[in-house]
Amino acid sequence: xxxxxxxxxxxxxxxxxxxxxxxxxxxxxxxxxxxxxxxxxxxxxxxxxxxxxxxxxxxxxxxxxxxxxxxxxxxxxxxxxxxxxxxxxx
Amino acid sequence: xxxxxxxxxxxxxxxxxxxxxxxxxxxxxxxxxxxxxxxxxxxxxxxxxxxxxxxxxxxxxxxxxxxxxxxxxxxxxxxxxxxxxxxxxxxxxxxxxxxxxxxxxxxxxxxxxxxxxxxxxxxxxxxxxxxxxxxxxxxxxxxxxxxxxxxxxxxxxxxxxxxxxxxxxxxxxxxxxxxxxxxxxxxxxxxxxxxxxxxxxxxxxxxxxxxxxxxxxxxxxxxxxxxxxxxxxxxxxxxxxxxxxxxxxxxxxxxxxxxxxxxxxxxxxxxxxxxxxxxxxxxxxxxxxxxxxxxxxxxxxxxxxxxxxxxxxxxxxxxxxxxxxxxxxxxxxxxxxxxxxxxxxxxxxxxxxxxxxxxxxxxxxxxxxxxxxxxxxxxxxxxxxxxxxxxxxxxxxxxxxxxxxxxxxxxxxxxxxxxxxxxxxxxxxxxxxxxxxxxxxxxxxxxxxxxxxxxxxxxxxxxxxxxxxxxxx
Numbered sequence: 001x002x003x004x005x006x007x008x009x010x011x012x013x014x015x016x017x018x019x020x021x022x023x024x025x026x027x028x029x030x031x032x033x034x035x036x037x038x039x040x041x042x043x044x045x046x047x048x049x050x051x052x053x054x055x056x057x058x059x060x061x062x063x064x065x066x067x068x069x070x071x072x073x074x075x076x077x078x079x080x081x082x083x084x085x086x087x088x089x090x
Numbered sequence: 091x092x093x094x095x096x097x098x099x100x101x102x103x104x105x106x107x108x109x110x111x112x113x114x115x116x117x118x119x120x121x122x123x124x125x126x127x128x129x130x131x132x133x134x135x136x137x138x139x140x141x142x143x144x145x146x147x148x149x150x151x152x153x154x155x156x157x158x159x160x161x162x163x164x165x166x167x168x169x170x171x172x173x174x175x176x177x178x179x180x181x182x183x184x185x186x187x188x189x190x191x192x193x194x195x196x197x198x199x200x201x202x203x204x205x206x207x208x209x210x211x212x213x214x215x216x217x218x219x220x221x222x223x224x225x226x227x228x229x230x231x232x233x234x235x236x237x238x239x240x241x242x243x244x245x246x247x248x249x250x251x252x253x254x255x256x257x258x259x260x261x262x263x264x265x266x267x268x269x270x271x272x273x274x275x276x277x278x279x280x281x282x283x284x285x286x287x288x289x290x291x292x293x294x295x296x297x298x299x300x301x302x303x304x305x306x307x308x309x310x311x312x313x314x315x316x317x318x319x320x321x322x323x324x325x326x327x328x329x330x331x332x333x334x335x336x337x338x339x340x341x342x343x344x345x346x347x348x349x350x351x352x353x354x355x356x357x358x359x360x361x362x363x364x365x366x367x368x369x370x371x372x373x374x375x376x377x378x379x380x381x382x383x384x385x386x387x388x389x390x391x392x393x394x395x396x397x398x399x400x401x402x403x404x405x406x407x408x409x410x411x412x413x414x415x416x417x418x419x420x421x422x423x424x425x426x427x428x429x430x431x432x433x434x435x436x437x438x439x440x441x442x443x444x445x446x447x448x449x450x451x452x453x454x455x456x457x458x459x460x461x462x463x464x465x466x467x468x469x470x471x472x473x474x475x476x477x478x479x480x481x482x483x484x485x486x487x488x489x490x491x492x493x494x495x496x497x498x499x500x501x502x503x504x505x506x507x508x509x510x511x512x513x514x515x516x517x518x519x520x521x522x523x524x525x526x527x528x529x530x531x532x533x534x535x536x537x538x539x540x541x542x543x544x545x546x547x548x549x550x551x552x553x554x555x556x557x558x559x560x561x562x563x
Contacts, residue, residue, distance in 0.1 A: 013469055014469045014470075033440075033469070034439075034440070034469070034470050034471060036440055036441070036535065036537055036538055037439065037440070037534035037535050037537065038470055038531070038532070038534060038535070039535075040535060041532050065469065066468070066469025066470040066471060067469070067470065068470060068530060068531065069532065
């Protein structure tokens with residue numbers, strides 16, 4: 001699957017910004033205001049969401065401001081749709 | 091004036107007899123706008139002082155320059171009510187060899203009065219002063235620049251310190267009356283360009299919220315008060331600094347008017363909200379240890395029924411005459427509340443110091459009804475947790491916790507739970523709130539605490555309550 005550069009989300013409190021581009025395997029770089037307590041969980045949610053969409057190769061830069069898992073899933077999905085051009089909601 | 095005490099800052103320091111290893115003190119009435127601490131400590135560093143103990147009533151973001159003075163050995167010990175910003179972050183990461191000692195406002199007052207916290211030299215900023223040292227937080231001339239209102243937290247220092255230096259940016263003709271600090275307690279008077287930025291007095295912890303969740307919490311808190319059994323003619327009240335607790339005053343006001351109920355006094359940090367109710371005749375007296383905004387400061391200057399009190403008169407546990415003993419209702423905020431109703435207002439959920447004890451444990455313990463208002467979650471950070479990161483106010487002092495997911499009542503107060511249920515409020519088990527938070531955010535990993543103690547929390551009776559360890563990145 002071809003991955004173009006794409007972005008979803010904002011830097012508002014409670015949100016997460018997902019920047020996505022081409023990569024080898026899933027490379028996730030996370031910056032989070034709650035990294036110490038939730039970094040592991042956030043990376044797991046991003047990985048599961050991408051794998052669920054069939055994406056196995058991508059570079060993801062995630063800038064998190066305390067987003068809940070539902071928000072993380074939504075932002076990752078939106079970024080993936082933009083990056084692949086494949087609309088998963090239809 | 092032939093007996094003038096007016097000198098330069100350097101001369102005042104020399105005259106004070108200050109030596110390495112001694113204790114200097116400051117108040118925080120200028121809050122985020124304070125210029126006195128940085129100015130004085132920079133001068134002390136320039137004069138070559140080392141190993142000083144800085145005992146402030148509180149410290150905030152604006153005091154980040156202290157980091158350099160700590161690194162250079164000028165300041166080696168700190169006592170305060172709180173720490174914020176970069177200074178707090180550095181201290182949490184182990185900047186100081188000696189742990190910071192945290193006390194509540196009432197606890198600090200008692201400790202100074204008993205001699206447990208001995209102050210060698212107090213440097214007290216004032217909005218106006220005369221050449222002999224009669225000082226006030228109120229403006230007394232057209233040149234007034236830095237208005238802070240009450241000097242309540244500075245009064246124990248003025249009374250008990252061995253040597254007192256008043257620092258002002260508005261020198262006025264003798265006598266500067268009504269005074270807060272008496273010339274009889276003052277050794278030197280120093281005039282500087284500015285002691286504080288009064289536009290920033292209301293910065294820091296104070297927010298006037300338009301956030302819909304805060305408004306919902308405020309409405310719930312008001313309903314708790316109205317149905318608690320303590321909402322009777324002649325009641326007394328204090329509100330903390332959280333957005334929701336400030337907003338609750340608005341809803342209580344409506345009910346007071348509707349039911350014809352008047353309060354005898356409002357205590358504590360006085361805000362414009364409280365001044366308004368007082369001016370409307372709904373609150374008889376304002377008892378003011380700290381003016382939280384310009385409206386409160388101006389009211390203190392002009393209204394006989396708006397009285398300044400010292401930290402001791404406000405919240406000392408050891409003085410039965412202190413005002414908290416007459417307080418009915420207090421509304422407070424929290425960073426964390428746990429399943430035992432313990433509250434943390436000092437250390438963030440990331441383990442980094444980011445707040446202040448203030449009068450939280452003092453008012454919670456001595457009031458008839460203490461209400462904690464906090465959201466269940468702030469972003470992904472839970473506010474209702476199995477166990478608080480740091481213990482500040484013991485659960486034995488906390489009666490009700492208000493969240494947007496329900497109201498928890500301490501099992502020690504079943505009569506309050508019954509009254510709230512009768513009023514149709516959603517009373518829930520506090521464990522259910524903690525579980526609800528976990529169900530949304532998941533299980534947090536343990537914080538990366540190190541093995542060094544960076545802070546010691548004293549209770550208001552002078553005993554060690556908890557220890558704060560360093561955070562490792």
